Amino acid sequence: MKKLFTIFLSGILMIGGVVGLAACSGEKNITVVAREQGSGTREAFDKVVTDGNGNYLEMKVEGKKVYKTTSNADIQKETGNVMSKVASDKNAIGYISLGSVNDTIKVVNVNGVAPSAQTVLDGSYEIQRPFVVMTSANVALTDVAADFLLYLKSDLVEEHASEAGCIYLADPAKRANEGEVEIPVVEYEVKSSLPSGGKIVVNGSTSMEKFIKKAMSGYASLYGRTADQLFTLDLQGSSVGKIAVQNDRNGNVIGLSSASVKEDGINSFNVCLDAVAVILNKANENVNNLTIAQLYDIFSGKITKFSEIVG
Helix, strand or coil: CHHHHHHHHHHHHHHHCHHHHHHHHCCCCCEEEEECCCCHHHHHHHCCCECCCCCECEEEECCEEEECCCCCCEEECCHHHHHHHHHHCCCEEEEEEHHHCCCCCEECEECCECCCHHHHHCCCCCCEEEEEEEEECCCCCCHHHHHHHHHHCEHHHHHHHHHHCCEECCCHHHHCCCCCCCCCCECCCCCCCCCCCCCEEEEECHHHHHHHHHHHHHHHHHCCCCHHHHEEEEECCHHHHHHHHHCCCCCCEEEEECCCCCCCCEEEEEEEEEEEEEEECCCCCCCCEECHHHHHHHHHCCCCCHHHCCC
């Protein structure tokens, strides 16, 4: 009997090594939680995560976008939904804005580096992206929308960025797209009365929710109003924000994107930087660091169990 068991165990090891043992022990597969295509958070993640051999989770092949995230991924449309899924599933992994992190989930290091303001600014934390404010280049903004845009370009929003957990950009060169005219920080002056133009419509990235809500409230308070009185907020993702700006015919739309924007018909500037944090369930005590290559293997479906991760 002992001999038969030894032969059986050897067979398991030959078939799959650690994988075979994991399967035998009943270990469940990793639940890969990803954002939808068109999400700025997903774009920032997918364009950095690589196997090291020229393959990325999002890349262009013969001029067409190719997505490598496993078809088994649980796709979520909002940051909060990603957190809820990971917090409720001990086998889950996902990614969210660093500014959205709370104590319901666990953040892991990437290539040995923890996401923070310092590691984003010095570039050592690789998975990062800008927070972008967009307006139409084809229609004049209403007086109140133009005034709120000035507020967003001023140093008054530095406090809002800090409160929201993102990193304010004061460098005029970094506020613009590479190679474009620098966008300086302006000094905002409160008007004698609220400019005209009706409600401002804010569309776009769910990752920018904390920041933009702070900014809207801060602006409204200067004129003795509440944010609800001045703004209509509709956050459904960066791609939706771009479309809203492109379709603006009234000059009252402010768009938000959590990925770089360089498109015809859109004026934009980078107001903050943000890290994309990789998150796990708090019960996962064995994984504290993942390499970029391991992330590629997990999200592409090559690695299906946490026990397959070596190192």
